[in-house]
Amino acid sequence: AQTVTQSQPEMSVQEAETVTLSCTYDTSENNYYLFWYKQPPSRQMILVIRQEAYKQQNATENRFSVNFQKAAKSFSLKISDSQLGDTAMYFCAFMSASVRAGKSTFGDGTTLTVKP
């Protein structure tokens, strides 16, 4: 079974600065997908970024980028130029590519507070 570990329960960052959220995972599979989701106070889950394991290039989405280290099974999220609206709980998730529409395994989450 896969496991996802987020070792930082809470983090804070000053507005406009950069913050990195950590995520490690454990799997014996070679093909899989990794995700970062944002859950703001509204509690709507929002996909931030997705990484396909077979792609070596790190995914980026505007101010959000990942550092994907497959051998180390590490998948960190970097948020640049942090904004107050980035305040949310962030979840790292793993999904096997062996089954379409398969279930995801979520980490425990990191609560990020962006301070003005």
Add this chain to the structure above:
Amino acid sequence: GAVVSQHPSWVICKSGTSVKIECRSLDFQATTMFWYRQFPKQSLMLMATSNEGSKATYEQGVEKDKFLINHASLTLSTLTVTSAHPEDSSFYICSASTDSSYEQYFGPGTRLTVT
């Protein structure tokens, strides 16, 4: 695209009654839907996976008779909490997937309060 709705967004019910939560994919056909439960400041806990026209697959420890899941069509899944008790109070989230995607699309969630 890929919008998932949930209804109701918030429900209060008395202990011993049943309550039904609907999850709809509005602009796509969902071959698979997932039901999660989330406590404040905690992660999502998968309760069950449902495929259209099939019985739901429940995670270990989830009572099948208490949490009834029906996936009647490719756009609708329902979760019925039967004989609700205060400890069932929680935030319930559904998500939907298609066979052509490795992505889950989440509903906005339903807050259930049992008094």
